[in-house]
Amino acid sequence: MSLFRRTAAAVPATASRRTAAGLCLGETGTICCLEDPTMALKLLEMGCVPGVLVRLSGRAPLGDPLMLVLGDNEYTLSLRRSEAATITLKP
Numbered sequence: 001m002s003l004f005r006r007t008a009a010a011v012p013a014t015a016s017r018r019t020a021a022g023l024c025l026g027e028t029g030t031i032c033c034l035e036d037p038t039m040a041l042k043l044l045e046m047g048c049v050p051g052v053l054v055r056l057s058g059r060a061p062l063g064d065p066l067m068l069v070l071g072d073n074e075y076t077l078s079l080r081r082s083e084a085a086t087i088t089l090k091p
Helices: 010-016 037-045
Strands: 028-034 053-059 066-070 075-079 087-089
Touching: 028 037
Parallel strands: none
Antiparallel strands: 028 053, 028 087, 053 066, 066 075
């Protein structure tokens, strides 16, 4: 018996979804939407607005938190990996 159950419908949705947590060092992406309604307000207040360019500029030694640079103004933001996973990027 498995502790984790995957349905066929859930696998493609997670495989095609690209988030800020999945960026490689130096890679950029454009914010598409924010998934967690509770976290969305906080992220919007910190500048994570749809259409803004995001670049991963660093990670802590154990991979958490992440350092993101937002927009052309070079605004730096540090987020937990779980928080960055709620930021969906455009394909």
